[in-house]
Amino acid sequence: MGHKLHWREKKTVSLRSGGLCPVPPPWLCSQLQEDRMGTDMAAPGQPRCTSYDAIVIGAGIQGSFAAYHLAQRRRNTLLLEQFFLPHSRGSSHGQSRITRSAYPQEHYAHMMPHSFHLWQQLEDEAGIPLYRRTGLVVLGLPGDPKLEGCRRSMGPDAVLDAVTLAQRFPGLRPRPGEVALWDRSGGVLLADRALRAVQDAFCRRGGTVRDGEKVLRIDPGAVITVTTTAGLYRAPRLIIAAGAWTNAVVAPLGLRLPLQPLRIDVCYWREKEPGSGGAVTPCFMATGLPYAPHGIYGLPALEYPGLVKVCYHHGSPTDPEERDRIPSGSPRPHVSLLSNFISSYLPGLEPQPAVLESCLYTNTPDGDFILDQHPKYSNIIIGLASQAMGSNWPQWWGSCYAS
Numbered sequence: 001m002g003h004k005l006h007w008r009e010k011k012t013v014s015l016r017s018g019g020l021c022p023v024p025p026p027w028l029c030s031q032l033q034e035d036r037m038g039t040d041m042a043a044p045g046q047p048r049c050t051s052y053d054a055i056v057i058g059a060g061i062q063g064s065f066a067a068y069h070l071a072q073r074r075r076n077t078l079l080l081e082q083f084f085l086p087h088s089r090g091s092s093h094g095q096s097r098i099t100r101s102a103y104p105q106e107h108y109a110h111m112m113p114h115s116f117h118l119w120q121q122l123e124d125e126a127g128i129p130l131y132r133r134t135g136l137v138v139l140g141l142p143g144d145p146k147l148e149g150c151r152r153s154m155g156p157d158a159v160l161d162a163v164t165l166a167q168r169f170p171g172l173r174p175r176p177g178e179v180a181l182w183d184r185s186g187g188v189l190l191a192d193r194a195l196r197a198v199q200d201a202f203c204r205r206g207g208t209v210r211d212g213e214k215v216l217r218i219d220p221g222a223v224i225t226v227t228t229t230a231g232l233y234r235a236p237r238l239i240i241a242a243g244a245w246t247n248a249v250v251a252p253l254g255l256r257l258p259l260q261p262l263r264i265d266v267c268y269w270r271e272k273e274p275g276s277g278g279a280v281t282p283c284f285m286a287t288g289l290p291y292a293p294h295g296i297y298g299l300p301a302l303e304y305p306g307l308v309k310v311c312y313h314h315g316s317p318t319d320p321e322e323r324d325r326i327p328s329g330s331p332r333p334h335v336s337l338l339s340n341f342i343s344s345y346l347p348g349l350e351p352q353p354a355v356l357e358s359c360l361y362t363n364t365p366d367g368d369f370i371l372d373q374h375p376k377y378s379n380i381i382i383g384l385a386s387q388a389m390g391s392n393w394p395q396w397w398g399s400c401y402a403s
């Protein structure tokens with residue numbers, strides 16, 4: 001079975017690197033759980049149906065944290081994922097995400113101290129670093145609503161003068177008149193590691209992961225039945241954390257949410273002079289640029305030595321099943337926009353990307369989260385992390401799911 005082999009390989013790597021604690025691989029978790037859990041007798045020729053306290057659809061960062069919190073509350077929980085883990089088809093893959101307190105919305109800024117605390121707890125349990133504090137610079141023109149919102153939520157001391165900015169971020173050349181704010185709590189979340197750590201912590205608490213199983217059908221009721229490509233599962237509670245596939249999963253339940261999946265160009269830019277500082281710079285966000293209205297953000301070199309990640313905070317509408325179907329030779333306007341930005345703001349980087357990858361955002365109309373019960377079936381919860389913020393609070397969010 002492909003996924004058993006895959007998880008064995010993954011454990012070997014993590015143990016050899018002295019990383020995560022040994023835990024039973026998810027397929028073994030599944031078998032142990034089935035021995036322990038109610039497995040309803042099936043009629044001859046019918047698939048067996050296994051019962052749980054809760055089922056979570058989607059093993060991205062949101063669904064994995066929801067499952068973890070349920071298991072922490074001693075709920076026998078099944079986490080279903082359509083692809084074999086780890087995978088790079090959704091929104092949670094990759095080595096790095098920015099975490100920050102600098103938000104224009106004060107409520108998000110206020111949630112961050114607790115969020116950092118929860119990351120710290122997971123880090124302690126995993127025994128490996130999941131977060132690297134680098135600080136974060138927010139750059140923009142006075143009067144820009146996002147910049148002013150961040151300035152309000154961070155307080156007047158956050159403003160950096162030009163000399164300090166040049167010391168902390170020598171490679172960054174702001175335009176005349178731009179203001180820089182300093183978020184000292186900002187940094188890089190080691191995304192793939194964090195995802196694996198939470199899935200392992202879930203398994204250690206007796207949770208069951210079934211990857212390579214796509215959910216095909218949901219039959220609502222006091223006890224919900226979920227049919228996948230490989231089995232039948234029942235639980236009194238269902239959490240849907242399906243990211244860009246959310247509408248495909250909820251449509252048969254009579255819902256159509258106003259979501260827009262976007263294909264994001266994830267670009268990495270080479271230092272002109274190797275070792276010139278790309279690895280030790282802070283994270284940054286540039287807001288209010290007339291040619292990049294959704295903003296640009298960057299992280300120090302991490303994934304690839306000497307390559308700095310700088311991306312546009314927007315993408316092209318897509319269907320998650322068709323993400324990579326881009327006609328050859330078609331223009332990449334967001335890459336051109338980033339090249340312009342690099343030439344003027346980060347002249348120490350080559351202005352053509354050295355590596356170009358893809359990822360998915362799923363935007364809600366107002367850019368905020370969705371976390372709610374199905375209007376008709378209150379034991380079905382639907383959650384979605386809009387835009388590039390879903391890595392900041394998945395633990396907080398997961399605990400809301402589970403409560």
Ligand SMILES: Cc1cc2nc3c(=O)[nH]c(=O)nc-3n(C[C@H](O)[C@H](O)[C@H](O)COP(=O)(O)OP(=O)(O)OC[C@H]3O[C@@H](n4cnc5c(N)ncnc54)[C@H](O)[C@@H]3O)c2cc1C
Pocket residue numbers: 057058059060061062063064080081082083089090091092093096097098099213214215216241242243244245246249264266311359360361384385386387388389390391392393
């Ligand atoms: C390029 C990029 C940069 C980002 N940067 C940041 C950042 O700096 N800071 C930040 O906070 N956030 C950032 N984000 C956002 C953050 O990564 C996402 O919000 C978060 O990963 C979303 O997680 P998710 O679990 O909701 O979605 P996903 O990771 O997509 O998980 C959904 C899962 O559901 C599974 N699924 C769907 N349908 C089914 C089905 N029928 N059966 C079984 N499984 C199913 C999918 O396969 C998928 O694994 C970034 C995102 C991208 C793409």
